[in-house]
Amino acid sequence: MDTPYYQPEIETMKRADLEALQIKRLQNTLRIARQSPFYKARLSEAGISPDNIRTLDDLRRIPFTTKNDLRAHYPFGLVAAPMEQVVRLHSSSGTTGNPTVICHSQHDLDQWANRVARCLYMVGLRNTDVFQNTSGYGMFTGGLGFQYGAEKLGALTVPAAAGNTIRQIKFIRDFGTTSIHAIPSYVFRLYDVMRELNIDPRTDTRLTTLVIGAEPHTDAQRRKIEESLGVKAYNSFGMSEMSGPGVAFECPEQNGMHLWEDSFIMEIIDPETLEPVPDGEVGELVLTTLDREAMPLLRYRTRDLTRILPGECPCGRTHRRIDRFKGRSDDMFIVKGVNIFPMQIEKILMQFKELGTNYLITIDTINHNDEVLVEVELSDLFTDDYSQLQGLTREITRQLKDEILVTPKIKLVDKGTMPQSTGKAIRVKDLRKNK
Amino acid sequence: MTIKQLSVFLENKSGRLNEILHILGEADVRIIAAMVADTTEYGILRLITSDTARAYELLKANQVSAQQNDVIALSCQSTARVFAHQLGCFAQEGLSIEYMYSFSIHDKAFVILRTNDPNRVGEVARKYDLSIITEEELLRL
Ligand SMILES: [Zn+2]
Secondary structure, eight states, X not given: OOOSOSSHXXXXXXXXXHHHHHHHHHHHHHHHHTTSHHHHHHHHHTTOOGGGOOSGGGGGGSOOBOHHHHHHTTTTTTOOSOGGGEEEEEEOOOSSSSOOEEEEEHHHHHHHHHHHHHHHHHTTOOTTOEEEEOSOOTTSHHHHXXXXXXXXXXXXXXXXXXXXXXXXXXXXXXXXXXXXXXXXXXXXXXXXXXHHTTOOHHHHSOOOEEEEESSOOOHHHHHHHHHHHTSEEEEEEEEGGGTEEEEEEEOTTOSSEEEOTTTEEEEEEOTTTOOBOOTTSOEEEEEXXXXXXXXXXXXXXXXXXXXXXXXXXXXXXXXXXXXXXXXXXXXXXXXXXXXXXXXXXXXXHTTOTTEEEEEEEEXXXXXXXXXXXXXXXXXXOOOSXXXXXXXXXXXXXXXXXXXXXXXXXXXXXXTTOSOOSSSSOOOEEEGGGGO | OEEEEEEEEEESOTTHHHHHHHHHHXXXXXXXXXXEXXXXXXXXXXXXXXXXXXXXXHHHHTTOOEEEEEEEEXXXXXSHHHHHHHHHHHHHTTOOEEEEEEEEETTEEEEEEEESOGGGHHHHHHHHTOEEOOHHHHHHO
């Protein structure tokens, strides 16, 4: 009989058992990590040995690892296995400074593929599916990561790679593709070109399941994808430092991504104090690998902001869920002692239909006081009445104050004058740094 | 009874009014009356034009925040005494004037105004015999 779980014994493991498994694997990971020049020094300096880490709370005594550590010990300073066991590496493009390199043993690759297969199975893919991967291949982990995972599942896997939309659509039609992995903006591109070719994806293709990730998107965009293509679309989270895709993935409930806690320990910390935040509050995601032998990473600061969704998921999986990403911790700013993330402000602004989607936050010192100015574009003018415009700014101010605990100044501006919402727009200008 | 007015959000930035008029000018939209009211941060430009729907679409296409709405136009003699009498009629009936602007051709004045209760304007006009003019009449000027 078809079960909803790829590995029921792991996916629905009791929390206590899962935590015991994490401790056991953490101690093993520490033993392995000590074989690398980097962790050998780092751990002995901190007085950490596998035997004195006995509970998950003890984990907090281990120093964090950062991207800078990876760069400073480029390329192999964190490799813990003998090089003859290393079979593959993935490297970031390294546009600033040294690239980051992650090395894998055959065991690491197998476990990675297993996690991706588990994700795909979770959203209903089986060995009868045809899975087309539109990721770039090569160094980018979304290519080979999904390739091996889908093959492990037994699906017919089409390494279409990125680009050439006409050819992608031909493959979808000719091979009877049922599932695609793509970034959300590319899904919209595929849809537009299909319409130009007079192809209705709902009736003229066999598509049922889309895997979308690697690019921030809203639930509304997901719903739009689902409606236009007549599919279900699931959010995927991975990062090359954590091997690639398959770190966390949505289940059929589509409410948060289960983070595979048999393979990673997750912590959510305050990026400023580095202390854990209570469950449900936003902070920086910190991950420790539990099942990697060539290059384990301990308490790696991802810089990604998210929160743990409290409560159990109706799907029966016991691995906790994380929310959609709320931005990068590098974007966080502190005003009057309060940590503020641009996404908190964005979330409030997006609830006003009178406003457009673009905004800019400026922090400046005015008369020895830190002040937050939020400039936001008006959408169409909704009134001819000043008092209503003023009422709008008052209401935005009130709601923002409730959220960020600081009273911002709101300025309504013309459409098209703020940084565009797509891509890596600069949303925060902190003029205090220049003083 | 009412005529179409175009209200345009005007960020307090030099050259912005000019940009907006330029967009309308390119399409040969005729401006019959205009008024700018502003606060320190932004203003609202109010326009009566020869083709409000088209002007609105043009502004929208150029990413300008605008709204079409309805106002009343009256015609009367352009003396302060007549103005005072007209506004007095509305006050008498408990209507307040949210804003007004006017223009004159020779001794004839045209007053564009918005009250706090547009539904009662007709009734007041009839009662006091005020001359409300239609959009067609205004465009023929
Ligand atoms: Zn679930």
